Amino acid sequence: MNWDQIEGQWKDLKGRMRERWAKLTEDDLEWISGKRDRLLGKVQKHYGMQKEKAEKEVDSFVTSIDRQLKKH
Numbered sequence: 001m002n003w004d005q006i007e008g009q010w011k012d013l014k015g016r017m018r019e020r021w022a023k024l025t026e027d028d029l030e031w032i033s034g035k036r037d038r039l040l041g042k043v044q045k046h047y048g049m050q051k052e053k054a055e056k057e058v059d060s061f062v063t064s065i066d067r068q069l070k071k072h
Contacts, residue, residue, distance in 0.1 A: 001062055021042075
């Protein structure tokens with residue numbers, strides 16, 4: 001799954017994002033709107049992560065979503 005696909009399915013994926021990163025607010029998710037750089041920034045801010053760690057977390061999450069969607 002690439003970021004164009006994520007952006008296109010953002011409304012469907014917001015719930016999964018909240019499950020993974022509970023500190024993200026609904027306002028955060030609306031502002032992020034499927035943009036990777038925005039998600040990284042909010043994950044860094046809310047969880048006190050360095051950029052590299054946030055990138056690994058987000059990429060791992062996207063990979064897991066991709067696997068789940070391919071099973072269906």
